[in-house]
Structures are given as structure tokens and as C-alpha cells.
Amino acid sequence: MKKTTRNIGFAMIAATMIAGCNPLEFDDIQDPNNPSIGSIANNASSEQIQFLITGLESRHRGYVTNISQAWNTFGREIWYLNASDPRFQTDWLGQNGRVPDRSYFGFGNTGGGSWATPYQSIKQADVLQLAAENTVNITDAQKSAVIGFAKTIQGYQFMIPANFVYQNGIRMDVTDPLNPGPFVSYEQALDQINTILDEGFQAFSSAGSGDFPFRLTSGFNGFNTIAGLQQVNRAIAARLNAYREDWQGVLTALNGSFMDLNGNLNAGPAHPYGAAPDIFNPLFYLPNAAVNTIIVVHPSVLDDATPGDLRVQSKFLERTNPVTVTTDAGALVGTHQDARWSNNTVPIPFIRNEELILLKAEAHANLNQADDAVEAINIIRNAAGIGPYTGATSTSALIDEILYQRRxxxxAEPWGHRWIDARRYDRLSDIPTSYDGGAIFTQFPHPQAELSWDEYVGN
Structure with a gap:
């Protein structure tokens, strides 16, 4: 474990070194201790392939902090209270008429974790595929395994900018950083992401069986076989197909995933964290610490909770002293903090069995298969200690229930589920703003850096 943590920490440092100002471009740095692009483009060694895989895992978790703080604020799952910089409240909550623009705080000039960081992961995966395809130092089966892993991570990462700018569209063709492809619509992007995930799954199918031929971090414990990674790929595809409203596609993907109706709801791959040279879990805050910068539970989540819900008891810690931050719209008071993480090295899951079961319920509801939907819903309700579902079984009523349970x-998982869920069911107006006097955003424009890049290339 210590060796794995050290490796991902070193990979993170080195990955940062090879990223230039353009998030789509990797510099050809001649570093005797780490592989440069030139050294791995032709006949990379097995050790260099390993380094790139570990580096990809490091980049894969780069979105967590920004997405968890910002997108979950947009969906009013949390407030990210920050007394040192009021923009985390005023701008992210849309107070005083603030609306997203190309230079919006936290996103506009660099794109942050919602734009540049995912594309850096995507490019890291491109480099990994290039290295695997152009070497004789690994077998064809090993090449297929590496390509399957790279495409699986790419599929996950492409969904981040796609859901950030939504109908403004994203670039899917970024193979050549100096000549990226055009923006495509949200729907086209999702279709192309589906193709990437399918290609990753098929690549795994050509990789034989048994263990993945290279080391993965502890975040993939239980999934570090070819079959296990195929299950992760299909789990991500199930989430994607829900966004595509391909409900049968959701069920098909779930059948190949790690979904287990009788299994641990927390089962799934995760982002690992550790001590230096690695980084700590960015969502951990010391219980009841005397701080004024912290993620707190949004008051509406507490107000709308079902009495006796075990999720409320396990996820939310009522603070001895609430955190208060004053804004132009009044005081924001955080009475409860996140209690999911016991310490600062606990891994953060990036897709879990609980989500998969809820996706199953959602797919069945949209296919008018009420009995199957209720069966899946009751797995979640019974685990939460609130008893079986007894409401109406119309599609509309079931979707109401499913969205409530997803909430x-x-x-506050590192994805912004409620913001995306409310948008895809045209329910953004259901997200309350009365607690903070703000507004709910639908989407963001492309960051200014993206347009500046177009102007730079055009000249």
C-alpha cells in the first residue's frame, strides 16, 4: 500500500511537469527519470507503460475537489463556505444577479476541474494508447488491456465537460492539440462517448482473462482483473446511457456491470489518497474544527429528509458550533458537516453499487416496468431504514421517488448528481434558492481560455 501511494504521488508530480499551458498539449521534456512523449512514442518499455498508467490514475481524480465543491453547490446539495473569498458564495450561488460568463470565478479563465482537468486526463489516456500501440515490448493481449483501460477512463472524463457546458457542446477530437476538432452538440458528444466506452469494452475482450497485466492502485482493488475492469466500464456506460435516455441500454450495461442487488451498496472503484508525496482526501474536514472554510450540508437537504433515514445519520455530523459566513444576501449558517470520511486518507468512490441500483430503478420506471422499479427502489429504502415504497406507481410518481432517493x-458525491438530475428532468426550478437568495444555473459557457485558444490557433 505504501509503495502504491508513493507511486501515484510521484506520478502526479511528474504528470504535472509534462502538462503545458495548453491542457491538450504534453511537452516533450527530456527527463532522465521520467518518460517523455518522444521516448514512449516508439517502443516504450513495460516500465514506461506502467508509469503512464499510474499517471493516468493520478489525473483521473483531478476533478474531485472542484466538482464536489462547485457542482454540488449548483444543485444545493451543499454550501462551500469560504470566509476568505466571498466569491465562493456570491458567484457560485448566483447571488445579486450573477450569471455564468466566460470568465466566471473558478472556471472562466482556466476551466478548472470542470474543463481543463478532464481534458488533461483524456490526453494522458491518448499518450498511453500511443505508447501501447507502438511498442514490441508488450504482448498484443497486454496492448488490448491497456487500451481498454485508457478508453474507459476517457469515457468517464469526457462526461465532465459535457455536463458542465451542456448544450454549448464540447470538443471530442483532441488528438492533435494544435488542431482540435469542432465543438459537437451535447447529444452527439454522449453518442461519441458511448462509442469510446464500447471500444474500451471490446479491447478488454481481446485481452484474455485473469489479472490486468499492469499494477493499478488500491482504488481498483476487487476490479483489477480484465473481467472486473469490464464491469467498471459497463457501470460507467449505464450512467452515460441514462443521460442519453437509452433506458434499455442502461439495463443492458448494468447486466455487464458490478451491480449486485444483494451486495454492499458502497462497492465500486475509488480514487485513493495518502500522505506525501501523494495528496490527502480533499473532502475530509476535521469534525467540529474551528474553521470558516468548509463544505456544509445544505439546509434544504436536512429539512426535506425522511425521519429515521440512516443516510442522514451516517453522512451528516451536526456541529457543536455552526459555521457562519455573511454574504450580501444575508448570513449562511452551516449546522452540519460531511461525516462520510473517517480520516484524510480514505478513498473516494467514483461510481458505486448504490447508484447502479438506482439507475436500474430509473430505467425500469421509464420503460413502464413498475414492479421492477419498485423492487430496486425498496433495496435502497430498506437499506436506509425507511421501509418499502407505498406510493403511486405511475412513471411520474416513480421518477419523483427515484430522484428523491438519489438525492x-x-x-455530494464528486459528480453533482442532483444538478444534472434536475436538469435532465426539467426540474431545475425545484432546487430551492430561498435559503441563500441565489439562482440556479442551467449550464456554463466555454471558458475564455478556450476561445482565446481558437484565436491563437487562427493566427
Missing amino acids: YSLW
């Missing part, structure tokens, strides 16, 4: 089961 508590997937609370």
Missing part, C-alpha cells in the same frame, strides 16, 4: 443516496 440522499448520492449526496
